[in-house]
Amino acid sequence: MTFSITSIPAIMRKQGWLNGAKFLERWFAGAPATAPAYGPPDTQTIRMSTWVLSYPRARAVYDQLMRERIWMNAAAQKEIAAMLRKKGLLALVPQCRPFGNLAAPVYTLDNDYINYRIVSFTLGDLDDLSAALGNFSFRVVVAGTITPDLKTHKCSIMISEVGVYVRDSFDFNGSQFLGFWDDKDMTVSMINPLAGTSVSNDDFRSWRTKNHKGGDFLVYSDLLKTRLTKPDVFEI
Secondary structure, X not given: OOOOHHHHHHHHHHHOOHHHHHHHHHHHHOOOEOOOOOEEEEOOOOOOOOOHHHOHHHHHHHHHHHHHOOOOOHHHHHHXXXXXXXXXXXXOOOOOEEXXXXXXXXXXXXXXXXXXXXXXXXXXXXXXXHHHHOOEEEEEXXXXXXXXXXXXXXXXEXXXXXXXXXXXXXXXXXXXXXXXXXXXXXXXXXXXXXXXXXXXXXXXXXXXXXXXXXXXXXXXXXXXXXXXXXXXXEEO
């Protein structure tokens, strides 16, 4: 009996990879869609504190970006300035005003992210995180206040709150090997060619062409917010 990639979600569930299986089942059921015309985003499945950060490789990247305060490096300050300027918030007016609403939906906050870090996986990382997200990015958004100085013609930017979230796309673009899958013993291997049938991104694209289904979509996690004990300040 010929192996079918539609059996992969069941294999994932057997391995306990429930989020990966959920996303793949949605992909198979969806109307054909590719970037940039994605299907509706998934905003409910991925949770930062209870799921993403339970994986050591994701926790290590998150802890490092927080430790390095990547919302304050030169690249981030440039992005913050561009974002505030685009919103018309750098006008020299005689009052302090807030910026950033971290209570807004993450998919709308994504327009204003100011820095990011990539979380990668290796052949040894066979788990639900790699099944659902593969390589993905943590994105950073900020909120605080703007205080113009009418004498110096500069604005003091005070960052009081930082938000971090996952943004990813569930798709099969490009060339990528996805493992050896076996629907008889419900296993998968990334290194043993005798462990099952070789599967790649090409197989999913071919399935989409043949079946007129297979919808790529964006994935957003919830927002993990941190209120800074000591706000960070810089000038524009």
